[in-house]
Amino acid sequence: MSKEKFPEFVELIKNKGKLFGPVKQKEKYSYEEIKDYSELDFDFQRTIISPKKFITPAKYTTLRFVKFGQTEVLPDDEPQIVMGVHPCDIHAIKILDRLFLGNIKDPYYAKRRENLIIIGHSCLPDDKCVCQSTGTDMVEDGFDLFLTELDDFYLLWVGSDKGLGIAIEAENLLEENVSEEEIQEYVRWQQERSSMFTTSIPSYKYLADIIHLNYDSEVWEQFGEKCLSCGTCSLVCPTCNCFHVDDKIMMNAEEGIRERMLDSCTLPYYSMVAGNHDFRPDRTARLKLYYTHKLKEYIGRWGQPSCVGCGRCIAYCPVDINVITVSNALFEEVCETQEVCDQ
Numbered sequence: 001m002s003k004e005k006f007p008e009f010v011e012l013i014k015n016k017g018k019l020f021g022p023v024k025q026k027e028k029y030s031y032e033e034i035k036d037y038s039e040l041d042f043d044f045q046r047t048i049i050s051p052k053k054f055i056t057p058a059k060y061t062t063l064r065f066v067k068f069g070q071t072e073v074l075p076d077d078e079p080q081i082v083m084g085v086h087p088c089d090i091h092a093i094k095i096l097d098r099l100f101l102g103n104i105k106d107p108y109y110a111k112r113r114e115n116l117i118i119i120g121h122s123c124l125p126d127d128k129c130v131c132q133s134t135g136t137d138m139v140e141d142g143f144d145l146f147l148t149e150l151d152d153f154y155l156l157w158v159g160s161d162k163g164l165g166i167a168i169e170a171e172n173l174l175e176e177n178v179s180e181e182e183i184q185e186y187v188r189w190q191q192e193r194s195s196m197f198t199t200s201i202p203s204y205k206y207l208a209d210i211i212h213l214n215y216d217s218e219v220w221e222q223f224g225e226k227c228l229s230c231g232t233c234s235l236v237c238p239t240c241n242c243f244h245v246d247d248k249i250m251m252n253a254e255e256g257i258r259e260r261m262l263d264s265c266t267l268p269y270y271s272m273v274a275g276n277h278d279f280r281p282d283r284t285a286r287l288k289l290y291y292t293h294k295l296k297e298y299i300g301r302w303g304q305p306s307c308v309g310c311g312r313c314i315a316y317c318p319v320d321i322n323v324i325t326v327s328n329a330l331f332e333e334v335c336e337t338q339e340v341c342d343q
């Protein structure tokens, strides 16, 4: 699709539901509702909150109840379209799909997911992107459409029946034949992008083993002392999905609502159970849970880590605890010589 056709393409997509896309505000990016294509700004590496906010919102009501009855509150039917989703965040949605649409289907997630159209967009890395290490810098499925932006045109990839339907509708905006020259431009762009990654996670392939073999590492204590238990890392991480459920009774004691809200294993009381027993009263134990779950336990259950290398923990943890500093410290602790560490 030539770039000139892009505004028309956005107009066509807007007819499918409520459109959201990346918008720049005070040097930061977030997915906001788009009224006009000119509000879209694709020149970004990461939004503060990932598109998980469209499928697992930070807080929502699931039930309204009165003294002798209750009504379930399901998300409404309006389709939501999110444009500008990067490969790492699409991988994160695939991880969430496996969790929430597996053997036990979460009805709230399922409804939102069914009504979500994902239009991916290519990106270039900065020094916080570690998706090349996690193998999530490219994506082949999990989207409806994906736009790879080249000099004068977009390559439009179709990833689902919904996406195909849109592509068919947009037929007069698209060129079916991709020339040899355009293919070469795409290959050059991919090679250049690949060489732009400057940050990687050391020993990523066997990091899970290092965590396992050195389970009582002192590294956790050091990070635990620094951690503020603020929960930012979970809020921004596109794969963090823990939630808690709260029943609120109104003042008249006759009615109430049930709310579900995002939680974080780094917060105090996260592991508190009946009888006031807290399994992880200290920050060290909670932080260790966060990173061992992401980088080790998850692999045992699903065959891949639940870090997609988006760099948000690197950008937003106020005390510099993130997937790089943690894995570096774990790795350096076990490598005998600087020479081995540097490999």
Ligand code: SF4
Residues within 6 Å of the ligand: 226, 227, 228, 229, 230, 231, 232, 233, 234, 266, 287, 316, 317, 318, 319, 320, 321
């Ligand atoms: S690791 Fe960082 S972002 Fe996460 S809770 Fe601790 S201080 Fe906050």
Ligand code: SF4
Residues within 6 Å of the ligand: 233, 236, 237, 238, 239, 294, 306, 307, 308, 309, 310, 311, 312, 313, 314, 322, 323
């Ligand atoms: S752990 Fe950090 S880099 Fe990995 S997915 Fe979560 S926020 Fe992104």
